[in-house]
Amino acid sequence: PQAPLEALLARSQQLLGKGMDVQRLDNLNLGLDAQTGRANLAQVLINQRAQQQGLTGQVNTLAEQIAQLESRLQTLIQEQLTLTELEREVQISEAIFTAKSAQLNLNKSDHATAYPTLQLLVEPNLPKEPVGNTKKTVILGAVALSLLMTTGLVILAWEKPSSKTDAPKDSPPVLQPES
Numbered sequence: 001p002q003a004p005l006e007a008l009l010a011r012s013q014q015l016l017g018k019g020m021d022v023q024r025l026d027n028l029n030l031g032l033d034a035q036t037g038r039a040n041l042a043q044v045l046i047n048q049r050a051q052q053q054g055l056t057g058q059v060n061t062l063a064e065q066i067a068q069l070e071s072r073l074q075t076l077i078q079e080q081l082t083l084t085e086l087e088r089e090v091q092i093s094e095a096i097f098t099a100k101s102a103q104l105n106l107n108k109s110d111h112a113t114a115y116p117t118l119q120l121l122v123e124p125n126l127p128k129e130p131v132g133n134t135k136k137t138v139i140l141g142a143v144a145l146s147l148l149m150t151t152g153l154v155i156l157a158w159e160k161p162s163s164k165t166d167a168p169k170d171s172p173p174v175l176q177p178e179s
Helices: 002-016 022-028 037-107 135-159
Strands: none
């Protein structure tokens, strides 16, 4: 077992340029047995590295969630502004409607109060025989009206000069509307 140890010491002398002893080699030994402090340190470093990667993944996930929530918050803020504006318009419209409705109710008067109350003393009834205009009266009135209209038209035609030559020569000219 001395030969490999001597070969190791010679090789360390050659690589490092200075001599090594067995004590230093034992301190540098990173063996796989669980009792060495360096093995524990390596295990802790590996565990810490794994935890760091896990935490980095969580941080990235949380950053994405924060970005999504901030985007949603901005959308909700815009929608809240729109909702507030629409609610204000509804309130204004309701106020206008209420005012106009009240104004119409004030302008609407009870027409029944403008007339005195009436009481019926006797029920109305219709006569059994027609009273007033009979067929003979209507026909006589139509014939009389026709005669009067015909007479009026004949008189109008006789009085109106039929042409311009019928007018006296020393009278001023009569202006006729052009048709």
